[in-house]
Amino acid sequence: MELLVVILFFMLASTIVMQVFLVAHQKGGKAATVTEALNEAQNIADLLYRSDDAETVLSEAGFERTGEEWTKPSGTCVLHAASHDETSETGVSASTASTRRCSAYTS
Secondary structure (H helix, E strand, C coil): CHHHHHHHHHHHHHHHHHHHHHHHHHHHHHHHHHHHHHHHHHHHHHHHHHCCCHHHHHHHCCCEEECCEEEEEECCEEEEEEEEEEECCCCCEEEEEEEEEEECCCC
16 A cells, blocks of 8 residues: 555656656747747848848848838747838938847747
């Protein structure tokens, strides 16, 4: 009887430990995906910073225009960018764009 209780205890403990490792593995996969999308967004932001023509950069990077916004699937994330006019301190209007968010994450 005591041996049965010990076996049941170790079965329960091993089940809990396996579930913890499974959740950790899933979170690690999600973190890797988001990190990859973030790196891609940073690369696009660097290209946009150096460019005078944001729309050409976004188009060449694989973004598609959807209304006022540009979108690009990146793994299981969707990168969004928007191009808008900005007035600088000298009063000159400049067209700029920036990557904004990673949305529509699906596991």
